[in-house]
Amino acid sequence: MKIGIDMMGGDFAPLEAIKGIQHYVEEGNAHLVLIGDEDKITPLLSEYNIPGERYTVVHAPQVIGMHEHPTRALKEKQQSSIAVGFHLLASGKMDAFISAGNTGAMLVGSLYSLKPIEGVLRPTISTIIPKENGSTGLLLDVGLNSDCKPEQLNQFAVMGTVYAQQILGIDNPRVALLNIGEEEGKGNLLAQATYPLLKENKHINFIGNVEGRDVLIDKADIIVCDGFSGNIILKLAESLFEITGRKEIHHEYFDRFNFENYGGTPVLGISKPVIIGHGISKGKAFKNMIVVAQKMIEKDVMEKLHTELIN
Known part of the structure; x- marks a missing residue:
């Protein structure tokens, strides 16, 4: 090797x-x-x-x-x-x-x-999400594909599932679609068109929509979104670590936002x-x-x- x-x-x-x-x-x-x-x-x-x-x-x-x-x-x-x-x-x-x-x-x-x-259809990049309960999740895409089609998000869900199983050790990862509401039919045209594809995908464990407030709690193991939205969440998470450091706020949860703990992100x-x-x-x-x-x-x-x- x-x-x-x-x-x-x-x-x-x-x-x-x-x-x-x-x-x-x-x-x-x-x-x-x-x-x-x-x-x-x-x-x-x-x-x-x-x-x-x-x-x-x-x-x-x-x-x-x-x-x-x-x-x-x-x-x-x-x-x-x-x-x-x-x-x-x-x-x-x-x-x-x-x-x-x-x-x-x-x-x-x-x-x-x-x-x-x-x-x-399109490769993707992801980021690790530290959950409040100590577990770890995955968010993708986080910047490689700013504009996405429903079929691409559907594939991101499959690639994220394989990565979570093999690298993060999650046997049957729960997959969710990032949206502005939990109900089916919510969201923009991309979210509305992606939902039924994920729902019918036999290669993933799709649990429905999640909102922004759900990203850091243990509601899903994999969250799928376009790279524009994902990159905003990634940069927001990075800022949490920077702010807590500057203000000398010490807590083991915020320490988990340190990117060095995870190294880098693979191109899937x-x-x-x-x-x-x-x-x-x-x-x-x-x-x-x-x-x-x-x-x-x-x-x-x-x-x-x-x-x-x-x-």
């Missing part, structure tokens, strides 16, 4: 990536492919005593900045850590790829360097695992991104998605 890491992606690269690797190698068993500027990476590997047999360094002298245009940067910077990473992944030299770098470039690379899983619907992290990721987040990638490989999540979507 080989997991590739963009060593130059993120505000604190490559140091925090190295710290994450240091923690990972204490318990994980994957071979790590470290992609980036060799002159900057190698001294840190020695300083943090990373065992040489656990990694391979692939030199990539260019870096795609956080604010560069994704498509143009991938085309013009083919020796960047992100471009090289996707080449290695697409050619079978790695089994997964993670990065805390330019999110747009990671999404463009995912969509155009890798094949979508057969039957997938493409042929190989790609994990996208936050630009301010530090060591803990990098370690957890590697862990998620390893689980996705071990559980063969992409093949299980394929099976559910074509049957």
